[in-house]
Amino acid sequence: MPDLTDRTERFELIAACDDSTLVELAEDVLDGETPLKIVQEPKPQLLMHRVREPVERRPFNLGEVLVTAAEVSFAGERGFAMVAGKAETKAVSGAIVDAAVEADHDATERICTRLREAHTDREATRRRQWNESRATTVQFETMEDEDE
Structure with a gap:
């Protein structure tokens, strides 16, 4: 289970959490007082996705x-969030949630519980999708002489 103090x-x-959950959590901590x-207005921007190629382990820019x-x-x-896509509300809500946890706000335990639940649900969905896609795996046979 993820350590949310890290x-x-x-x-x-936060980046993987759905919009509505983050907005709800942010609204819970905003008490008006x-x-x-x-600090940084939410602004969509392009970020280079760098990966490491598997053979020679050299980094390259994927896109x-x-x-x-x-x-x-x-x-x-200070709270920060970076989320995929053009999602200003989600980014600000995520930053508020991050700052609240960092400040040990009264809602910290609830925030951590909801983020962990979202993580667990997302992982279960990934496993289910993976298992569904495995049924479509194609097995290839070679036509080479196996005596060699």
């Missing part, structure tokens, strides 16, 4: 990916 793992869960400042990043200041902490 920001890297938290960033991954704690000031929220948008560009559209992402939206946002940064906020909330409850004395």
Whole structure:
């Protein structure tokens, strides 16, 4: 299970979480009294997707990916989120959630529980889809002489 005190793992869960869950969690922590400042407006941008080729292990640029990043200041902490696609609301909500967890807000336990549940649901969906696609696997036979 992911450790949400590790920001890297938290960033991954926030980025993969669905929009409605992040908006709901962000709304839960916005009480109208704690000031929220948008440090970096959410702006869609292109980011180079770099991967490592498997044979010689050299990095190469696979292509560009559209992402939206946002940064906020909330409850004395900075929060950041970068999400796939053109998703300004999701990026700001994710940044608020990140800042709330970093500030150990009263809703931190609920936020962590919901992010873990979303992670578990996503993994179950991936496994189900993988198992469904495995049924379509094609087995190839070679026509080479097996005595060689």
